[in-house]
Amino acid sequence: MYLEVQDNTIILPTGGGGNWGPKRYENIVAHLTEDPPDHFHEVAVSRDARGNYYCSFVYDDAEQHEDDDQHKAHKRRKKQKQRPLRDEGIVAFDLGIKTLATGYTKQGRFYHIGGFKGYRYYNKQLDKIRSKRDKCKKKSRRYLHLSRVYKRVAEQKRRKQQDCLHKASHLIAHRLAERAVVIGDLSQRQMVIKKREDETPKERRKRQIRNRMVYNDWGLYSFVQMLAYKCLRFGKELFIISERDTTRTCHVCKRQKDMPLWVRTYRCENCGLVMDRDENSAVNIYQRFLAGPPPHTP
């Protein structure tokens, strides 16, 4: 509240003066290289290693066009106010294993939501406890003890995972300014690797890790459900559209090519596009939603 901005000049007050004793340093008057936003909340001033200073303004971009008076009257009325929504705003998400959700908006902005990270840590513990337990005699004291420990660790893992999904879906439903959320239809996706007779030990291990990931750890289906009811609650619309070929297609020239799961970057030989595979897929979902024939299944 003490900051004063006039055009491209910002005044950062220093301490002291008046009742506060001698003012030892003059106020800092800084020139900004860009116009600051109208209704900013906070300003952070930082300096890089070369000695350049930066002002970072925090603001809701959906608030920018609101009337001034109206803005002040509504401000702080409710502690947890509904966040302003952009009219016509659409955000399309690609849901995946490596990154839980990658979003793309009309403004060309990408959102990356990482998701739960501790699978390995917990799975290692769980496997160890189980193998120890299975070496004991059934119903022995040690067996029962290890069963209890196993249950406790598994519970902990499940809770962490759920918590993470709740936070991620809340972020999408409540914090993003876009009014419509678009995601791909998961039911068409073939994530599980089928067992083959002639698989090598390496392939076998890979299949086990992947299928454990999909069946036990991923939680994408509960994530979609959380997203559905949270969107309803915060007055957003959720659309689920077919995501067929969205990872395979180049979003610029529409050429298709095979994308094995381990290839993380999409490189188009035709038009030279180089992009993160999830980002490319999110753009495809976004474009398909805009182009596709309504009604989409909400």
Ligand SMILES: [Zn+2]
């Ligand atoms: Zn291309």
